Amino acid sequence: MIAFIVKSTVALCVFLAFYHLILEREKMHQFNRFFLLFAIVISVAIPFISFEIIKEIPVDFSRQVAISQHALNTSIHQTAEKVDYKFILLWTLYAIVMLLMAVRFGRNIWKIFSRIGNSPNVEFKNSKLVLVKEKIVPHTFLHYIFINLEDYKKQNIEAELYTHELVHVHQKHTLDILFIEFLKVVFWFNPIFLFYKKAIQLNHEFLADQEIVKTYNNVPFYQNLLLTKGSEKQTIYLASNLNYLVTKKRLIMMKKRTSKNTAFLKKIAVVPLVTILMLLLCMKTVAQEVKTEVKSSTSKNSSDEKTVVSKDKKQDVAVKEKSVKPTDKKKTKVSSQPAVASKKTQDVKENEALNKKQESGSEVSAIISESEGRVKERRKSYGYQDIKFDTTMFRRPQNP
Numbered sequence: 332m333i334a335f336i337v338k339s340t341v342a343l344c345v346f347l348a349f350y351h352l353i354l355e356r357e358k359m360h361q362f363n364r365f366f367l368l369f370a371i372v373i374s375v376a377i378p379f380i381s382f383e384i385i386k387e388i389p390v391d392f393s394r395q396v397a398i399s400q401h402a403l404n405t406s407i408h409q410t411a412e413k414v415d416y417k418f419i420l421l422w423t424l425y426a427i428v429m430l431l432m433a434v435r436f437g438r439n440i441w442k443i444f445s446r447i448g449n450s451p452n453v454e455f456k457n458s459k460l461v462l463v464k465e466k467i468v469p470h471t472f473l474h475y476i477f478i479n480l481e482d483y484k485k486q487n488i489e490a491e492l493y494t495h496e497l498v499h500v501h502q503k504h505t506l507d508i509l510f511i512e513f514l515k516v517v518f519w520f521n522p523i524f525l526f527y528k529k530a531i532q533l534n535h536e537f538l539a540d541q542e543i544v545k546t547y548n549n550v551p552f553y554q555n556l557l558l559t560k561g562s563e564k565q566t567i568y569l570a571s572n573l574n575y576l577v578t579k580k581r582l583i584m585m586k587k588r589t590s591k592n593t594a595f596l597k598k599i600a601v602v603p604l605v606t607i608l609m610l611l612l613c614m615k616t617v618a619q620e621v622k623t624e625v626k627s628s629t630s631k632n633s634s635d636e637k638t639v640v641s642k643d644k645k646q647d648v649a650v651k652e653k654s655v656k657p658t659d660k661k662k663t664k665v666s667s668q669p670a671v672a673s674k675k676t677q678d679v680k681e682n683e684a685l686n687k688k689q690e691s692g693s694e695v696s697a698i699i700s701e702s703e704g705r706v707k708e709r710r711k712s713y714g715y716q717d718i719k720f721d722t723t724m725f726r727r728p729q730n731p
Contacts, residue, residue: 339378347523367527436516443472458497463477499539
């Protein structure tokens with residue numbers, strides 16, 4: 332909400348300053364009317380418009396997940412524990428004031444229509460004259476023109492005044508005022524809409540004055556008429572009044588001339604103004620997480636490992652092939668020897684087997700002698716006499 336208020340207020344102030352400094356002094360009132368309305372609409376819409384600029388940032392995903400989980404847990408605890416009473420109080424205050432402003436706005440409209448219903452109406456050039464008993468200044472609401480009953484009967488109302496009010500009716504100036512009043516109800520806290528209402532109403536008077544000057548071409552008489560009627564009291568703030576802001580601006584604007592080139596350049600200047608505001612207030616930089624670089628590096632490492640393993644395997648296979656080749660040569664050499672060599676190898680093998688048997692017999696006799704010594708020691712410890720046993724029967728006979 333704060334961002335919306337700040338952005339919309341900045342845009343409204345910039346457009347209003349541009350209007351007063353550059354556009355208001357020139358005689359292009361129809362363009363100025365739509366500029367003021369467009370400025371209000373685009374200023375209210377700017378906070379909802381966003382253009383994203385993507386900026387790639389490498390992020391540690393494991394750490395990010397842990398941080399997000401921690402933030403989620405803390406937010407859950409905070410929402411469960413705390414209730415923002417200030418927020419509720421501010422929204423309640425806003426709703427109450429807006430309701431009061433809406434009641435005031437509706438009451439003023441009801442007063443106008445009640446006056447229309449209680450007063451005699453007269454058809455007049457696609458409009459209706461509402462003849463009021465009170466002494467009032469001629470003013471317009473929608474297609475109704477309010478004038479004094481006695482002045483109408485005595486024909487004390489000049490033709491310029493009728494034409495002036497008919498311009499307000501035909502160009503539907505009341506809709507602009509109702510629009511700005513509705514925004515004042517919704518955004519009652521923003522005083523900038525008061526200045527927009529004054530600018531819009533003054534521009535309406537410029538438009539009406541321009542038509543009078545074109546139709547009657549008697550500027551001094553019309554200026555004197557405005558000065559005489561300008562001292563009278565205004566009545567309804569929702570209507571387009573004849574004497575609204577009769578100042579030097581209106582009197583000077585009647586005789587002012589604006590060249591087409593100047594008007595064109597000032598109209599074109601609106602485009603860069605809107606573009607700069609959109610760039611300043613609507614651009615957002617969005618961080619995008621990058622995954623491609625990490626994946627590529629891991630894939631490169633895995634591919635390098637695979638190549639290293641494959642190279643190692645090739646080397647092992649080559650070593651095995653080299654080790655196998657000399658054995659094959661030896662086999663071929665052994666197979667080429669005569670049968671006498673094979674007999675000798677058989678004799679050598681038999682001798683080796685006999686030696687192994689002898690060694691095993693000597694090992695058995697050593698074990699038996701050790702067991703006899705242990706038995707003698709135990710018998711002595713228990714008090715038995717030394718009895719000799721014949722152990723030759725347990726010995727294995729040796730081969731001759």
